[in-house]
Amino acid sequence: MSTESKPTLESYLTNRPEFASVPRIQSLYSDLGRQKLSNPSGYTANLAWWRTTLQEIVRRRLQPDQDDALVLHVDQDLSDALRWDKVGRPAGLSTVVEDLTQDGVLHPLELFLSSSASIYEGGSIVGRVADVLIKKSFWWALEHLNLVSSEATETPAAKWKRVTGDYVVVSVLKNLADNIIATQDEKSALTLSESIHSLESFKRYAESCSISMGGLAPLSSTDVKVLLKYLARDRRVLVIQGDVIKFAEDAISQEITTVDRGVFELKSTIERVEQQIQHIEISIASRTAQIKAALLANRKEIAKLQLGSRKALEALLNQRVSTMTTLTAAMSSIDQAHGDAAILRAYESGSKVLKEIMSRPEMQKERVDEVMDQLREGVEGAEEMRRLVEEAGWEVVNAAGAAVDDDELLKELEEIQREETSPTRGQTAPARQELDEKPIRELTQQFEAQKLSTPVRTPGSEKVAQLA
Template sequence: MDIFSNTSRARLQALYSDFSRQKQSNPTAFQANVEWWRKALESLVDSGVQQTGTGSIGSRLVLQANRALLDCLRLEKVGKPLAMGAVINDLRSRKILISLHKFMASKTSIYDAGWLPYRIASFVVGRPLWWALEQVGIVGDEGVLTSISHSQKETDWWGEYVFVEHVERAADAVLSLQESKTTGPADALYTLDGFRKSFASVFDASNDSLHEVDTRIILKYLERERRVLVLDTEVVKFIDSTTPHDERIITTVDRGILELKSAISNMQRQVDGIHRKMDEYTNKATTALQQKWKSLALSYLKSRKQLEDLRNKRLVSLSTLESTMLSIETAAGDIQIMKTYETSTATLRAVLSHPSLQRENIDKTMDALAEANQDAREIDNVFRTDGDVAVGVDNDDDDIEEELQALVKGIEDERSAQRLQNSQVPSILPAVDEPVKVKVLLPPN
């Protein structure tokens, strides 16, 4: 892993030493070491190299914390990590790691604050007193009343732990992939095996199927924390997170759609298999003809012909199943549309039934509005009149008209007088046809 190759030998020796006592004496160094190990353990789980005991590929979400982990992390000339127990316990206390058993068995969200007495103690008790209680074993990483003898067991930290951050990323990837291909009710339904195959690329595009443990963890997280699916034995159904509680069920219709979806998938695989066999018989017949084995080539061609007839029958069946599925999805879509119409109608009627929208209230409101506008106009007129009186303005229209005409007449008289004056001024310019004589004065020699 890169984190090991990028760390010096001296640093590795410090990380592999028993630094657990630094939690009290040097908390900063302790947390720095724990953070380094957190990244190392995450890389280990991401690689999937840990075995689950079944011989299959390792989980990408679960850390196997036991003696095998220490052996896996052993380095030549450095040894085994002596503080791994302290690292695991610290990660558990911060909910970075959660016991697999607790994760799967919990009825409440993993984001819940936890046990009420412990929350009260954590809030009320000051950190100095909390540290003192840790020393005597009254409290510990797991909660209240942790005994000294229990905390000193070397194997207390052994177990299977879920990396919460890994689960969150995997859940996001599953939802993103699901949203990209959802077109109808059938796309929201899966068998467990179908789910494992459909979302195999969440961790690695080359995978054919999700690990069984990872599948159970992701489904539990999406069901409990995200509330976006319903799980019932072998059936997985994606739903909207806002779906009411009484509708979070898998109905007989859902099971019927899933059976039809599985039948279509199986029929498609049969057709693909027939195509491959037909290609094989074609290649064999060609090879036989090249070697001049005519009778063998005819036998291969006859078998190919039989497979072709079978393929045609399967294609007809597949077309019928797909048409049926399309009809079901169309009907299901129509149901959703009708539900939307019903909701919209009820909402509109509820709005229209408001007392403010009754005919009598509307008439009263409009009459009151008209009266208010009339009052406003009257008040405005009063203010205008009183204002003119206050400044001595006479608003007689005839006087204003006469004053305007007098101004217009004065302007016209002024313009006439100006034109008359301009016409009486003698021209000082020579006539156009008279030559202009210019006298040039030269300077004396």
């Protein structure tokens, strides 16, 4: 059976299209510090390529002899692993790391874990330096944050020594954090046990969330520290107190309560009992195998001893399973009570909002009656206006009809009909006359019928009709 080999940094670089062009690789591996001054546009393109490449190296876990999935180790091993036969090692790697750090793409690991300020907070340079000075000397802080520039006189070896170290890759960290937060949001907020973790359970949870991202799980202890710091300080979705880790649902839950600690202890006990059950089951299987082996060797005394041991383990297993059932039922009751409390808080909040709305002046009965009366008057006024407009329209129509003689209209229609080119010009005269006069007779009959059925309406006609 063939096993899939782990991808290497060399195979990844080989598949990059840039490595098919020697001039392009020479540009990427050249001294970017000089290129930054002589060819700014080319330097910008090269820096973008290095940013993507270093991020992918970390995300795909291609760093040589490293287990971290969120931290880039800038050292001689990385430089040697990036070496390409046709161009050698990347001469501008120190410049790339320096500029990516200034752009916030990379963060020095030590500063990331020790700083109390969020990486998303702007702040002044002096403020950021002050935070570092708590733990480091003044000049080391200025040099590490690039607040003093000696690029013109600094040798490549000195610059490489200055940037050598461990860096958090923010984009990879953010993608994993987003995935964890999205997964947590899909879970019911009414389940308290789902939001409380120990360090080990959080590690397993984070690794399960990273599977869909590809290539991240498992996480190292450094990765877990970085992830916890980022979620708690920068994203503010975690509360950490001692060994208790809690996903904060809202501002109310931004602290570890006695209830949270009780749930934490209960979950930890359940995990320990689960491990004991697994260990007991393995021991029972081992005793069974030993009993069979002893019987095959006709060593009944040994088989009898192993059988007694297995009986004791089976009794212990039943006891632990019963304990697990009780603990699980208790956890379910706690989750249900927590959910009921959250529902009651929602009911209370809804009743307060409803009471506040109903207490407004516009929601009082007198005001409602007044508004409805005004609406009724408005509807009646609109209906009266519609009736008056309709009567005025009929007056205009009747006036226009009186000014034009209907007989003259019919006579003119007959003349227009005769002047038109008839499609029956080849027919005999009587037949053609019959076809020409038929539409006119029909139109005349319709017109006369309409005159007889539509009485002339005047402003006083309706009043006369009402009196009659």
